[in-house]
Amino acid sequence: MYFNMFYCGGRLWNSRPWFQRTKSDLGGIAIMEKKANILPVYVEKIYCGAANILKQELLSIGGELSIHKYAINCKEEFSDVLILGTYKQYRLLYKKLALQHWKLKDLGQELKIVINNIMLSQRLIPEGVSDSKYQEIKSLALDFKPAGDILKDMASLSLIEKGQFKDKIVVLSSGEFADIIIMQEYIMSLQSKGYEVLLTGGQAEEKWIVAIFRPDYIYIV
16 A cells, blocks of 8 residues: 555534435435535645645535645645545545546555545444453454554554454553544544454443444453
């Protein structure tokens, strides 16, 4: 994989109940859901020429791209970028990038994996695990400890397709985070890179862990 990229937003707004309130057709709801959310993806260190083309392509389909202020004239050779698009816009973008140079074709392929990973994660119902299951998962878990710099922490992990590798599991504890927003960002960033997340917490935290964070697994101490 060429790029360090990951989903950098909070938990997506659940638009389906609001669509259902309008008594819309179920088939129509399935289509409209994909237009209802902006999916922010952060990508580290893109060549300035590629970043400018990426911005033009996104603007042409209604999306947006944040880049370094000097990338437009290449006073900065490389720029981190923040891509803002809906699911539908990303699908259009993949096709556009497939025709481009400067590794933009590879960027499109990796973006597709990230977006598919995060869409799969949105449908998760966290699985509560027993003591024995927790020990089993922990024995498979990667040695990952959040250092507080999410860009560097995500760069240490390869991008994979969610569900293909059952040994790609990260165990986190709610006690590792001083801020629930940062905890949410880490969980969703890990899921967007294809990793399963087991989150441990106390009994008083169980309801909001399930409702807000939706990790793949929860273990209540």
